[in-house]
Amino acid sequence: xxxxxxxxxxxxxxxxxxxxxxxxxxxxxxxxxxxxxxxxxxxxxxxxxxxxxxxxxxxxxxxxxxxxxxxxxxxxxxxxxxxxxxxxxxxxxxxxxxxxxxxxxxxxxxxxxxxxxxxxxxxxxxxxxxxxxxxxxxxxxxxxxxxxxxxxxxxxxxxxxxxxxxxxxxxxxxxxxxxxxxxxxxxxxxxxxxxxxxxxxxxxxxxxxxxxxxxxxxxxxxxxxxxxxxxxxxxxxxxxxxxxxxxxxx
Amino acid sequence: xxxxxxxxxxxxxxxxxxxxxxxxxxxxxxxxxxxxxxxxxxxxxxxxxxxxxxxxxxxxxxxxxxxxxxxxxxxxxxxxxxxxxxxxxxxxxxxxxxxxxxxxxxxxxxxxxxxxxxxxxxxxxxxxxxxxxxxxxxxxxxxxxxxxxxxxxxxxxxxxxxxxxxxxxxxxxxxxxxxxxxxxxxxxxxxxxxxxxxxxxxxxxxxxxxxxxxxxxxxxxxxxxxxxxxxxxxxxxxxxxxxxxxxxxxxxxxxxxxxxxxxxxxxxxxxxxxxxxxxxxxxxxxxxxxxxxxxxxxxxxxxx
Numbered sequence: 001x002x003x004x005x006x007x008x009x010x011x012x013x014x015x016x017x018x019x020x021x022x023x024x025x026x027x028x029x030x031x032x033x034x035x036x037x038x039x040x041x042x043x044x045x046x047x048x049x050x051x052x053x054x055x056x057x058x059x060x061x062x063x064x065x066x067x068x069x070x071x072x073x074x075x076x077x078x079x080x081x082x083x084x085x086x087x088x089x090x091x092x093x094x095x096x097x098x099x100x101x102x103x104x105x106x107x108x109x110x111x112x113x114x115x116x117x118x119x120x121x122x123x124x125x126x127x128x129x130x131x132x133x134x135x136x137x138x139x140x141x142x143x144x145x146x147x148x149x150x151x152x153x154x155x156x157x158x159x160x161x162x163x164x165x166x167x168x169x170x171x172x173x174x175x176x177x178x179x180x181x182x183x184x185x186x187x188x189x190x191x192x193x194x195x196x197x198x199x200x201x202x203x204x205x206x207x208x209x210x211x212x213x214x215x216x217x218x219x220x221x222x223x224x225x226x227x228x229x230x231x232x233x234x235x236x237x238x239x240x241x242x243x244x245x246x247x248x249x250x
Numbered sequence: 251x252x253x254x255x256x257x258x259x260x261x262x263x264x265x266x267x268x269x270x271x272x273x274x275x276x277x278x279x280x281x282x283x284x285x286x287x288x289x290x291x292x293x294x295x296x297x298x299x300x301x302x303x304x305x306x307x308x309x310x311x312x313x314x315x316x317x318x319x320x321x322x323x324x325x326x327x328x329x330x331x332x333x334x335x336x337x338x339x340x341x342x343x344x345x346x347x348x349x350x351x352x353x354x355x356x357x358x359x360x361x362x363x364x365x366x367x368x369x370x371x372x373x374x375x376x377x378x379x380x381x382x383x384x385x386x387x388x389x390x391x392x393x394x395x396x397x398x399x400x401x402x403x404x405x406x407x408x409x410x411x412x413x414x415x416x417x418x419x420x421x422x423x424x425x426x427x428x429x430x431x432x433x434x435x436x437x438x439x440x441x442x443x444x445x446x447x448x449x450x451x452x453x454x455x456x457x458x459x460x461x462x463x464x465x466x467x468x469x470x471x472x473x474x475x476x477x478x479x480x481x482x483x484x485x486x487x488x489x490x491x492x493x494x495x496x497x498x499x500x501x502x503x504x505x506x507x508x509x510x511x512x513x514x515x516x517x518x519x520x521x522x523x524x525x526x527x528x529x530x531x532x533x534x535x536x537x538x539x540x541x542x543x544x545x546x547x548x549x550x551x552x553x554x
Contacts, residue, residue: 006352010338017340088336088395090302091329092353093322247318249303 003094007102012109015072021110024071028064028114032121035060039125050129051215057125058139058210061118063179065111065143066150066203070171072110073154076103077248078164086248096245100155104241107151111143131214138213138223142206145230149202150175152237156244178203199226202233252311253278253403253435254299259308261294268294270459272308276437276452281429283446283453283467284439287549291459292439293333296405299437300330313403326354329401333408335392339381343367343391346380347398354399370394371420385412393421397428403435404428410445422448443541455548462505462548467541478537479517480547481508487530495523507547509537 015021038045039053048056077099080086089099119136126132150171157167181189181197181204188194198204205226212218212226220227254276261269269291276282286292297303298310301317301324310317315324338346344363351358358366364374370390380391389412396404409425410418426449428434438445446453446467455463483489483506490508492500498520502509508529512520517534524531537543 002355003353006349010349014338014340084332084334085336085338087302087332087334088350089353091300091325091332092350093325093355094353095322247321 003098004102004105007094007099008105008109011103011106015106015110021072024068024110025114025117029117031060031064032057032118036121036124050125051131054122054126054129054131054135055210055214057118057122058135058214059207061114061122061139062143062146062203062206062210064118065114066146066175068110068114069107069147069149069151070154070175071168072107073103073151074158074164074167074171076155077158077245078161078167079158081162082164090248096159096248097242099248100159100241100245103155104148104151107147107155108144111147115140115143134213134217135210138210141227142209142230145227145234146202146206148234149230149237152234152241156237156241159241159244159248175203199229202230205230251278252276253280253313254282254437255309255311256295256299257309259295259298259310260306261291261298261303262306268459269298269305272456272459272461274454274461274464276435278435279429279433280451281425281436281438281449283450284437284456285441285443285446285453285545286439286456287441290456290549292456293407295456296330296407296437296439299405300328301325326399327401328403328405329396329399330405331392331396331407331409333411335388336395337380337383337388337391340379342377343372343380343383343394344374344377346391347394350395350398356399358398366394366398367391369397370424371417386414386417389413390417390421393424400432401434403437405437405439407439408441409438410440410442418445425449443545447541455545457505457549463544477512478543479510479512479520480535480537480543481510481521481524481529481531482506482533483508484530484532488528490524490527490529495527498523502547504547505549509543509547 035057039048040046077086080089090096122135122139123132126135153174154167154171157170158164161167178201181194181201189198198208209223209226212222252275254274256272256274259269259272260267272291272295284292284295294303298305299312299317301321304318312324313327317324341349344360344367347363347366348358348360367374370393372387372390372394380388383391389409393409396406410421413421422445425436429436436449438449440446450467452465453463453467454461478501485506489503490500494500497513497515499511499513500508501511510520517536521531521534535546537546
């Protein structure tokens with residue numbers, strides 16, 4: 001446990017001190033601020049239903065957490081390898097899995113910081129119409145599951161890759177592929193192929209769960225299948241991470 | 251009793267063979283020099299010893315443990331200074347040592363950390379981030395980190411790189427103290443011959459992935475004042491037999507190098523004799539009879 005705490009502390013401080021960590025939080029707040037300004041100043045957006053506005057903002061936050069998990073995960077082992085610091089870490093009695101746990105915990109910590117940054121924006125949009133709590137609850141849950149899935153996969157790749165760039169390329173391509181069905185027309189998404197693709201896509205599962213809970217005001221029983229699938233994806237990602245960090249080589 | 255025993259080690263990266271049939275043994279309490287030119291396979295050997303690379307073939311044993319299967323236990327008793335130092339530039343040196351102490355399960359308060367810094371010649375009250383440190387200071391901090399768990403075996407990759415002569419001497423003294431007072435076995439991978447001459451009791455010379463020499467250092471320090479020369483001869487050239495020239499004594503033919511003692515004859519005359527005899531000499535150099543000769547004799551000119 002002491003090892004895990006030491007690693008988490010180091011990762012957290014490194015992330016906050018490094019420009020890349022602070023930049024991600026800054027960019028996130030800028031994106032949400034821009035969205036808020038558009039909501040208030042743009043004629044068409046200001047006429048949008050409040051539930052729709054909350055859902056859109058939640059979608060932005062889910063995209064941000066997925067990006068955060070992939071960027072942080074990619075940089076973890078491969079970045080340390082590039083900077084020449086991984087060798088000293090793997091020379092310690094800490095196992096590869098302990099190192100991976102520390103790095104995954106730091107990704108979760110970054111997600112919680114991001115959630116804290118996003119909460120006032122979500123509150124401002126959703127509180128007056130009562131959409132805040134369902135959106136916040138589902139966002140916390142699905143965001144954590146996405147952070148575990150994407151963070152776990154990026155860490156697993158990073159443990160084996162020689163460069164950050166290659167892991168980042170694979171991670172962002174995967175996110176693009178998972179995000180693209182969401183942009184399909186509603187009729188296509190309602191077809192049987194579209195439904196299966198949506199169900200098998202963790203990113204779409206998270207958005208659909210939010211859609212169902214916030215816009216359609218449906219209870220948790222309607223989201224059980226999607227959430228169970230998301231939990232399964234997170235477990236598979238952690239299992240892959242467990243396998244790839246059994247032994248870390250320089 | 252062996253601290254390290256390596257038998258018939260072989261390692262390739264893709265199709266390139268980097269270690270071929272490497273065998274060596276280091277006794278407990280030794281300061282062992284691991285010499286070789288750049289790219290000879292020293293770092294790869296050390297990484298295999300430390301269990302952070304896996305060999306294709308061969309056996310490795312450190313403190314009676316297999317580095318792969320007993321990784322955690324081994325890393326509690328062994329430490330290393332890699333060539334890259336592995337420093338976090340944003341940390342203060344005290345925080346850096348304490349972070350690694352936590353990973354090793356060693357209790358290290360601020361005072362302990364400061365005393366460890368002082369031990370390697372760093373200012374214990376310097377709290378600046380490591381990225382502001384000079385190369386020599388980084389090297390010293392790396393050494394302090396490598397000693398944080400009081401290891402029984404310390405493996406150092408180019409430990410005196412970037413140090414000025416005084417700093418190098420101080421680090422030599424520190425290594426000698428660690429070896430004599432605490433009984434720590436040290437393996438020094440280096441291409442700085444002075445480090446080996448001052449510190450080591452035994453050495454291995456690695457070149458192009460093969461051990462070219464392994465043995466004690468003392469017998470090689472020939473200070474007799476003989477006039478020794480080495481001549482590089484082409485692969486297709488005739489190789490002269492010992493005793494074939496009255497004024498050139500052939501001492502050794504190794505790896506394309508001819509080691510000779512000149513008996514009352516000048517180097518140009520000796521060269522002329524060899525060339526007239528059909529020996530295709532491409533390079534000649536005087537030897538001083540010490541470690542440098544041993545090194546030059548057992549390693550090839552880097553043409554890259």
